[in-house]
Amino acid sequence: MATAKKPPTRRPRSPKPAPAAATCGTCAGSGETTTTIRVGRKRREIAATQTGLCPDCLGTGTA
Ligand SMILES: [Zn+2]
Numbered sequence: 001m002a003t004a005k006k007p008p009t010r011r012p013r014s015p016k017p018a019p020a021a022a023t024c025g026t027c028a029g030s031g032e033t034t035t036t037i038r039v040g041r042k043r044r045e046i047a048a049t050q051t052g053l054c055p056d057c058l059g060t061g062t063a
Helices: none
Strands: 032-039 044-053
Touching: none
Parallel strands: none
Antiparallel strands: 032 044
8 A cells, every 4th residue: 555645734824813903792892881770579670771891801892
């Protein structure tokens, strides 16, 4: 059985995309998320919202 010699494969160095340059999709780049406040045992929504730190980007706006 003749084994064919494989030429050494060279991996071309591919440029990586710039890290942390994309806008966070959860907060749309603002770094904050708006949550509707729920009250009571039935978790009724009231007409109020509070802003919190985005859990995905932790306030940086980029993810
Ligand atoms: Zn975010």
